[in-house]
Amino acid sequence: MENFKNKKSFRETKKIIDRITKNDLSFKSGKIIGSMCTIPFKTTNYFLKRYMTVNLGDPGLFPGSAQLEQEAIKMIGKIFGAETAAGTFVTGGTEANILAMLTAKEYSKGLKKVVLPESAHFSFDKAAKLMDLELVKIPLTKEMTIDIDLAKAAIDDKTMAVVGVAGSTGLGAVDNLKALGELCRENNTYMHVDAAFGGFVLPFLENKDDRLKFDFSIPEVKSITVDPHKMGGGVIPSGCIIYRDTQTASLSEIEVTYLSGGKTSHRTIVGTRSGAATIASIATMLQKGRLDYIKTVRESIEKTQYFYEKITRSDNFESVIKPVINVIGLKSKTMPTKELHQELNRRGWAVSYFNNYLRIVMMPHVRMRDIDKFFKELESIVAKERR
Numbered sequence: 001m002e003n004f005k006n007k008k009s010f011r012e013t014k015k016i017i018d019r020i021t022k023n024d025l026s027f028k029s030g031k032i033i034g035s036m037c038t039i040p041f042k043t044t045n046y047f048l049k050r051y052m053t054v055n056l057g058d059p060g061l062f063p064g065s066a067q068l069e070q071e072a073i074k075m076i077g078k079i080f081g082a083e084t085a086a087g088t089f090v091t092g093g094t095e096a097n098i099l100a101m102l103t104a105k106e107y108s109k110g111l112k113k114v115v116l117p118e119s120a121h122f123s124f125d126k127a128a129k130l131m132d133l134e135l136v137k138i139p140l141t142k143e144m145t146i147d148i149d150l151a152k153a154a155i156d157d158k159t160m161a162v163v164g165v166a167g168s169t170g171l172g173a174v175d176n177l178k179a180l181g182e183l184c185r186e187n188n189t190y191m192h193v194d195a196a197f198g199g200f201v202l203p204f205l206e207n208k209d210d211r212l213k214f215d216f217s218i219p220e221v222k223s224i225t226v227d228p229h230k231m232g233g234g235v236i237p238s239g240c241i242i243y244r245d246t247q248t249a250s251l252s253e254i255e256v257t258y259l260s261g262g263k264t265s266h267r268t269i270v271g272t273r274s275g276a277a278t279i280a281s282i283a284t285m286l287q288k289g290r291l292d293y294i295k296t297v298r299e300s301i302e303k304t305q306y307f308y309e310k311i312t313r314s315d316n317f318e319s320v321i322k323p324v325i326n327v328i329g330l331k332s333k334t335m336p337t338k339e340l341h342q343e344l345n346r347r348g349w350a351v352s353y354f355n356n357y358l359r360i361v362m363m364p365h366v367r368m369r370d371i372d373k374f375f376k377e378l379e380s381i382v383a384k385e386r387r
């Protein structure tokens with residue numbers, strides 16, 4: 001970086017920043033095939049610019065934007081089957097999950113034990129570190145979902161929260177949340193669903209299986225994480241924590257007495273927060289509407305199916321599970337998957353490596369021709385390895 005002392009012109013500044021960021025990958029390259037984010041909706045620029053100065057941390061200054069946020073939360077709550085939902089936009093799934101754990105801690109009056117599947121996102125480890133929680137990670141079944149019998153054995157009257165995942169980070173797997181809910185009934189244990197990824201997929205799936213139920217229609221579910229900046233097509237940073245009702249939402253509340261507009265409160269970890277990103281993401285939801293989400297999800301599932309069939313037809317690869325949504329865990333049968341990952345990286349492909357498989361995510365920016373190219377590359381790597 002150049003020195004800070006001499007100020008630079010716009011052109012010089014742009015040159016410096018372009019030079020340093022030139023190695024960033026671009027979604028348009030077709031090589032980002034393992035990320036859970038995507039290209040934001042086409043009108044995003046307009047809303048980002050228009051609401052650049054809005055700080056949702058000061059609702060007294062921006063009452064209209066604060067109202068818009070609440071109306072959007074209600075809208076998402078209704079999609080998830082709750083007329084009474086309340087919550088906030090946050091920076092993403094991590095903040096939403098941490099808030100859910102904070103809320104559960106308050107709800108349970110200070111208990112610390114959290115029962116969750118081994119597949120849960122690492123944001124729960126952050127929450128545990130922050131709040132000194134005890135995570136009991138439950139092994140998975142062969143479908144890579146939480147083992148309900150083992151969960152049952154772990155849940156007791158000392159349990160602060162039970163977490164289920166609707167669209168796991170590695171494989172898109174959906175836990176048996178109805179069964180998990182039933183385990184929360186006896187002690188009225190707080191149940192949270194992490195649908196950061198699945199929340200904008202599952203409600204729009206055609207031919208839905210009853211096992212994919214994840215929302216407030218399960219009576220024990222108290223809160224849900226969902227990220228507009230993943231399958232919502234929104235812009236980074238946009239997550240949401242949605243609570244079943246205002247009473248639950250207010251458990252994480254901190255009163256703020258001095259901000260303009262007088263008495264107000266925060267239910268977020270951060271203080272000042274981006275109105276621009278939130279409003280741009282809400283604008284995306286409004287412009288897409290239910291039918292467009294159904295279409296986006298259908299196309300993503302078709303691409304997943306297309307790739308899955310290629311894998312299963314090949315002698316060289318296998319899928320960890322039959323994909324449930326638009327995430328695939330890919331393993332090589334002929335070479336160590338870790339080496340395959342390294343070679344893909346060397347060739348400029350951005351896929352994530354999870355222990356012993358690669359995560360492929362069929363986001364809206366991934367085109368059929370990218371999938372063909374990627375599959376050819378996979379075959380060429382294993383063929384070369386064999387020679």
Ligand code: 0PR
Pocket residue numbers: 034035036037091092093094095097121123165167168169194195196197227239
């Ligand atoms: N819950 C689930 C189920 C997730 O998959 C994720 C993140 C989170 C919570 C946390 O969300 P934030 O990262 O928004 O706080 N899943 C992706 C992952 O860890 C996040 C991601 C997205 C990472 C795009 C990289 C990337 O390029 O892989």
